[in-house]
Amino acid sequence: MSTQMESNVEPGLYPWLRADYIQLVDQLSAGKLHHATLLHGVAGLGKRQLIKRFAQRVTCSQPVANKACGQCKSCLLFQAGSHPDHYFIAPLNDKKQISIDQIRYATSKVNETGLISTVRVISIEQLDLLTESAANALLKALEEPPQGVYFLLASAQLNHVPATIASRCYKLNIKTPNPQRLAAWLTKKTNVAVTPQQLFSFENSPLRNLTAIEEGTYQQIAQVEHCYIELITSLAQRSNQPDVIALATRDLVNQLEIAQDSFGGVEVIRLLQLINQRLIKENVAQGEPSVKPDTLLKLSAGLVTLKEMINKTPSINPLLQLQQLIVELSLK
Numbered sequence: 001m002s003t004q005m006e007s008n009v010e011p012g013l014y015p016w017l018r019a020d021y022i023q024l025v026d027q028l029s030a031g032k033l034h035h036a037t038l039l040h041g042v043a044g045l046g047k048r049q050l051i052k053r054f055a056q057r058v059t060c061s062q063p064v065a066n067k068a069c070g071q072c073k074s075c076l077l078f079q080a081g082s083h084p085d086h087y088f089i090a091p092l093n094d095k096k097q098i099s100i101d102q103i104r105y106a107t108s109k110v111n112e113t114g115l116i117s118t119v120r121v122i123s124i125e126q127l128d129l130l131t132e133s134a135a136n137a138l139l140k141a142l143e144e145p146p147q148g149v150y151f152l153l154a155s156a157q158l159n160h161v162p163a164t165i166a167s168r169c170y171k172l173n174i175k176t177p178n179p180q181r182l183a184a185w186l187t188k189k190t191n192v193a194v195t196p197q198q199l200f201s202f203e204n205s206p207l208r209n210l211t212a213i214e215e216g217t218y219q220q221i222a223q224v225e226h227c228y229i230e231l232i233t234s235l236a237q238r239s240n241q242p243d244v245i246a247l248a249t250r251d252l253v254n255q256l257e258i259a260q261d262s263f264g265g266v267e268v269i270r271l272l273q274l275i276n277q278r279l280i281k282e283n284v285a286q287g288e289p290s291v292k293p294d295t296l297l298k299l300s301a302g303l304v305t306l307k308e309m310i311n312k313t314p315s316i317n318p319l320l321q322l323q324q325l326i327v328e329l330s331l332k
């Protein structure tokens with residue numbers, strides 16, 4: 001990508017979104033923009049920002065190269081958040097769902113003529129939170145798309161988006177930035193020294209890592225990781241000191257109880273999975289691994305089962321289950 005092209009892109013757009021933004025504008029300029037685009041990728045990439053910037057470019061009446069002009073009537077209304085031809089749908093604050101009423105309102109309105117633009121845009125974020133009836137209503141609209149209407153959809157959990165909907169969209173995978181570059185970006189933004197290794201606990205997600213720095217969550221993770229490694233080491237040497245395992249388990253559970261307040265129950269298990277994944281990777285890279293790989297692999301399998309269990313039965317206590325898992329592993 002040329003420097004000149006970069007400078008033509010929305011200056012406020014997150015740098016890792018620029019190539020995707022340009023790709024969409026190119027499709028639009030060539031008259032090849034799919035009537036439904038589905039952006040997917042981990043949470044905290046800024047998919048909403050990308051959707052809003054691109055929706056403004058789509059509705060702008062005098063675009064300048066890649067950018068919306070920022071001055072036409074359409075742009076002014078868009079920037080004020082009151083563009084009559086742009087419908088932005090997200091889960092309502094008090095509910096964790098997108099309702100059929102929200103979908104019906106937008107899809108019936110866009111059947112009328114554009115109020116000030118020739119095109120209309122329906123944006124939906126967290127597409128995985130559609131109720132079943134909302135999904136059916138959206139599917140109907142996607143099957144018979146009204147002329148001049150573009151759907152810009154986003155989800156951090158593509159596997160929870162109904163396949164019937166996903167298959168009717170152009171899917172654009174928003175990738176996480178290169179860890180080195182992301183670490184540099186975060187350090188510049190926060191004045192806090194960040195290493196590429198730290199980013200992994202939040203799946204290399206830029207905005208979730210940014211929040212973690214601002215809320216001091218990295219220290220908590222470091223504590224959890226320290227206890228986790230102690231536990232794995234004690235599991236590997238179990239024949240010598242059985243009490244050590246119990247002690248290490250208690251320390252880990254104590255740290256996880258603290259982390260739970262920041263992360264939530266399922267998330268602490270996911271955090272352990274990520275730490276475990278990284279340890280496996282580092283172990284593979286080492287000639288003489290410091291931790292027995294089979295312990296890590298057994299824990300890895302146990303954590304997957306545990307997470308599935310919590311997803312099925314949210315009322316169970318993740319930390320009690322984790323203790324159970326460790327006891328089973330230490331007896332084997």
Ligand SMILES: [Zn+2]
Nearest residue numbers: 060069072075
């Ligand atoms: Zn404009």
